[in-house]
Amino acid sequence: MIDHRRLGRDLELFASDPLAGAGLPIWLPAGAAARHAVEEYVRELERRAGYRHVYSPPLGRRELFELSGHLGYFADDMFPPMRLSADDEFVLRPALCPHHALVYRARGRSYRELPLRVGELGGMYRAERSGVLGGLARVRAISLNDAHNFCALEQVGDEVHEILRLIREAHAALGVRPAGFRLSLRGPGEKYVGDDRSWARAEELLREALDGVDFTEGPGEAAFYGPKIDIQIVDAAGRESTISTIQLDFDKPEKFDLSYTAADGSRKRPVMVHRSLVGSMERLFAYLIEVHAGAFPAWYAPVQLVLLPVDDGQADPAVDLCRRAEAAGLRAEVELAGSLGARIRDAARRKVPYVGVVGPREAADGSVSLRLRDGRGLDPMPVADALGLIGRVVAARSAGLLPAT
Secondary structure, eight states: OOHHHHHHHHTTTEOTTTOOOOOOOOEEEEHHHHHHHHHHHHHHHHTTTEEEEEOOOOOEHHHHHHHHHHHHSSGSOOOOOEEEEEEEEEEEOOOOOOOOOHHHHHHBBBBOOOOOEEEEEEEEEOOOGGOOOTTTBBOOOEEEEEEEEEGGGHHHHHHHHHHHHHHHHHHHHHTTOOEEEEEEEESSOOOOOOOHHHHHHHHHHHHHHHTOOEEEEEEEBTTTOOOOEEEEEEOOOOOOEEEEEEEEEHHHHHHTOOEETTTOOOOOOOEEEEEEEOOBBHHHHHHHHTTTOOOOOGGGGGGGEEEEEEGGGGGGHHHHHHHHHHEEEEEEOOOSSSSSHHHHHHHHHHSSEEEEEEEHHHHHTTEEEEETSSSSOOOOOEEEHHHHHHHHHHTTOSSSSSSSO
C-alpha cells in the first residue's frame, strides 16, 4: 500500500524528530519547494478572484478566544493558555477566524466593499492526542489555506457558488480527486451557538448552493457556529477526511459587532463565510504524495529538471544549462558523481519529471537530450527548445509531461 509517510521519508520531503515533538513535522528542502509552488498557485488563484491577503499572529489574548466562542466550545482541542502576568494570558489559536474578524473591523465598512474576501495561509494549533497523530495527515501545527468572506445576506448564494468553482479549479490543477460532498449539520447536544432561525437560514442557503450536486448529510458534523459544505477525500488506506470546506457563520459578526453601512444609510450585519479551497498544507500533501505516488505534476515537482553530463568533459555546459533553466524559473540541478546509469536511476527514484543528458555531441552543438519520467526519450534538441517545452508544461500546470498539441 502507498503510504505518504514512507514516501515522504524516501523522497526526503519531510521528517519527524522526537526533539521537535510529535505532530510537528519538519518540511525538508524538497517538500518545501513543492509546498511553496502550491502556495504561490493558490495565492495567485485567490488574488485573481478578488481576495486580499493578510498576515495575522498565530496567538492572541485569551479574551479574543472567549469572545469568538472557541474557549467555550472548542477548549478541549486547544493548547493551555500561557500566562505572562496575572491579567495577561495568551492562547495559541485553533482557527484564524477571530483575527480575520479583527481585520474587518479595523475600520468602518460600506456595502460597496462587499463581498470583502480576506485570505491568509496562516498557522494554527490543535492539541491533538498523540495516539491520533501520523505523518502529515494529523498534526498539531497546521498551515491552513483559509479565507473569510464578509458579504450581505443576499450575496451569500453567489459567493458560495463562486467558492465551489474555485475549489474545483484548484483540485483539477493539483490532481485532487474528491470522494464526495457532505452537508454538515447540527446534531443533538449543547455544543452549538446561535439561534434556530439563523441555523435554518444558513442551512437553506447551503442547500440552494448545492442544487444539482450529489451530497450526503452529516448530522453532528457542523462547526459550533454554523453548518458547512465539506468536500471529502479518501486516502490510500481508505480513511475519509475533509480537504475543502465552506461554512456559514451568523454568530461571529454578532459577537464582534461587525457591521457595514447599507445603501439607505442603515447599519447592517454581514454574513461571515469561512472557506478553504485546499485545506491545510499538511493534509493536502499527505493526500497528494499518495495520489501521485510521489511523482508530482511537473509544475510543483521539487526538482523539475536534472542535468547529467555524460562525463567530466561536459560538466561546464551542463552547469551553464542549469543556470539558464533557473533563470527561466525552473527548479534545476546538475548531478556529476557516479556513472551515468546510476545517476539516471537516482533521478527516477526521486521522481524527477525531466532528465537532460549532455554528451559530447550535445555539448558541441548546444543541445540536450531529454528523458521523461515515464521512460520516454526525446531526440536531441536545442537548449532553448528544451527549456521552452518544460516551461510550457509548467505554465499550463499540466498533468502530462509534454505540451498539449
